[in-house]
Amino acid sequence: MKILITGATGLIGKELTNLLLKENHIIHYLTTSKLKIQNRENYFGFYWNPKEGKIDENCLDGVDAIIHLAGASISNRWTNSYKQELIESRLLSTNLLFHLVKKNPKQVKHFISASGTAIYPDSNSAIYDETASEIDHSFLGNLVVKWEESADQFNLLNIKVAKMRTGVVFSENGGALPEMIKPIKMFAGSGFGTGKQLQTWIHINDIARLYYFTLQNEIEGVINAVAPNPISNQELTRCIAKHLHRPLFLPNVSKMVMKLILGEMHILLFNNKNIIPRRALELGFQFEYPSADLALSNLIK
Numbered sequence: 001m002k003i004l005i006t007g008a009t010g011l012i013g014k015e016l017t018n019l020l021l022k023e024n025h026i027i028h029y030l031t032t033s034k035l036k037i038q039n040r041e042n043y044f045g046f047y048w049n050p051k052e053g054k055i056d057e058n059c060l061d062g063v064d065a066i067i068h069l070a071g072a073s074i075s076n077r078w079t080n081s082y083k084q085e086l087i088e089s090r091l092l093s094t095n096l097l098f099h100l101v102k103k104n105p106k107q108v109k110h111f112i113s114a115s116g117t118a119i120y121p122d123s124n125s126a127i128y129d130e131t132a133s134e135i136d137h138s139f140l141g142n143l144v145v146k147w148e149e150s151a152d153q154f155n156l157l158n159i160k161v162a163k164m165r166t167g168v169v170f171s172e173n174g175g176a177l178p179e180m181i182k183p184i185k186m187f188a189g190s191g192f193g194t195g196k197q198l199q200t201w202i203h204i205n206d207i208a209r210l211y212y213f214t215l216q217n218e219i220e221g222v223i224n225a226v227a228p229n230p231i232s233n234q235e236l237t238r239c240i241a242k243h244l245h246r247p248l249f250l251p252n253v254s255k256m257v258m259k260l261i262l263g264e265m266h267i268l269l270f271n272n273k274n275i276i277p278r279r280a281l282e283l284g285f286q287f288e289y290p291s292a293d294l295a296l297s298n299l300i301k
């Protein structure tokens, strides 16, 4: 199969690309950085600039499916201008792809888009599977709604659309985990707030495998791309400390302090969300790392 990937140079994209190349697929990828363009066996880079509406149209030659991962990172401070960047990097890029695909009908069969668990509201009682219709009306929740709506445009072209509502990806090579590890390693680790808030997560190998599973099985609709066992903030902090062989003796950091440090983004640490990957499990996907303990024992060495 020939697959066009955006954001292929990022955390998930690199892992997914390696998996697809191992399975003998051909990768076309779009990058906003000319320096990242490479052309080697089965791996071909193309330039785009969604803000300026520029895209190398050759990227679509012979492509059967698109995996859209590109988007500015949510881990920078959410100033008003950066919020705009978070929105535009997702919506303008999806729209640009849509207009290109529209000019080449009946070729692409499947559009798989990254999405986020931020769409679900904070709740002490709800268990969210893919049938949940509640929406979190925060900045990030609203962003995910718009992002998914832009992906759904591809349905108009009779293309199957899948939306991967992804939890925090655990990897040793980037993302949130190395940031969680740092203070604990330096004997300054602690939980946040009551520590009872549930956090959803997924191991990097499993998220790449789940994208591939979705592609192979031509799955459509929403997929909760999270491990089957969410973990409380306190347990997660303890589990990381255990694998790092570090003690935890500091009190939990309050919401007020984290708000001062991180601004609006602090909610990511305090939201309580119990999200389960019902569809992935029902469709037969097997998680290699269903528990955080197993994932962390693999990633922290």
Ligand SMILES: NC(=O)c1ccc[n+]([C@@H]2O[C@H](COP(=O)([O-])OP(=O)(O)OC[C@H]3O[C@@H](n4cnc5c(N)ncnc54)[C@H](OP(=O)(O)O)[C@@H]3O)[C@@H](O)[C@H]2O)c1
Residues within 6 Å of the ligand: 006, 007, 008, 009, 010, 011, 012, 013, 030, 031, 032, 033, 036, 050, 069, 070, 071, 072, 073, 074, 085, 089, 093, 114, 115, 116, 117, 166, 167, 168, 169, 170, 175, 176
């Ligand atoms: N990692 C997680 O924990 C997590 C959780 C939930 C959802 N997600 C979503 O899954 C997707 C992939 O995540 P990731 O962790 O692999 O992200 P990442 O490492 O930050 O990589 C994203 C890629 O997007 C491209 N990009 C960055 N800024 C852009 C912009 N302004 N316009 C267009 N492209 C831009 C970059 O590729 P080029 O430099 O090659 O252009 C970058 O490599 C993202 O959309 C992310 O929001 C990730």
